[in-house]
Amino acid sequence: MPSPPPIALLTDFGQNDWFVGVMKAVIAGIAPEAPIIDITHGITPGDISSAAFVLAAAREYFPAETVFCCVVDPGVGTDRRILCVEDGRYVYVAPDNGLLSMVMGDNPIRATQGQSGSDRLRVHSAEERKFWLPAPGRTFHGRDIFAPIAAHLSNGHRPSEFGPAITDPKITPAVMNSISADQSTITGTIIYIDGFGNLITSIQFDRVVAEHTRTRPDNWRIELKDHSIAFALSYGSAPRGELIFYSGSTGLIEIAVNMGNAARLTDSHVGDAVRLLLE
DSSP states (O other): OOOOOOEEEEESOOSSSSHHHHHHHHHHHHOTTOOEEEEESOSOTTOHHHHHHHHHHHGGGSOTTOEEEEEOOTTTTSSOOEEEEEOSSOEEEEESSSTTHHHHSOOOSOOSSOOOOGGGOEEEEOOOGGGSOSSOOSSOHIIIIIHHHHHHHHTTOOGGGGSOBOSOOOOOOOGGGGOEEOSSEEEEEEEEEOTTOOEEEEEEHHHHHHHOTTSOGGGOEEEETTEEEEEOSSGGGSOTTOEEEEEOTTSEEEEEETTSOHHHHHTOOTTOEEEEEOO
């Protein structure tokens, strides 16, 4: 028999409590052969937009049929729905709170391997309690609902078995909507700050290169608050302590400090505007 597809976990549970371990234990009890991969459990508690970005940044490197079990769920215990989504390549289990916005809507991150697409989306509300643990509580749906659903999916159950199809999942405005442009300036926003303090913006590097062939990245500047920032190929190509911008691993323009913390140096936060000057 073929091996079951992996289950990828993304939560805001951290590593200090028993929550992640218990989710894995529930999965092991239902799908003992399924590999479990931790994307991260370090999402800031309740930060749905960061979870959406991390999922979009990570997913294309997973094998086909991976089950993504995503639990950033500040509405746990309310009447918010739990979604079971398939997109032609992967399956996702997540609260209906916008976490899957980049899966189901516009995604600014460069895709190099994935074959998913909105035309293949099938969205179901996971209401079949036979796939949950018995007598689920109101505060730990990661253990009682999400983990068992993910395990049953890895065992071969299809999303349609978990509940009715729906057409109105919650999709928050795409980060690409934050971009405006003219012939010489592109304005975007900071959409994520990683653990090094690097600032990930909503501006796609390759798209700008393709659409503005009369100018080269070496001549571009980023304006962020009172900082004017030059382009560099990588961290090490700039002097220590210097602010730079570059094409990051997701294909988006990022701002960093060689051997430093750009978020702290610039006092920047998610949602702050950045201006890319092309001339």
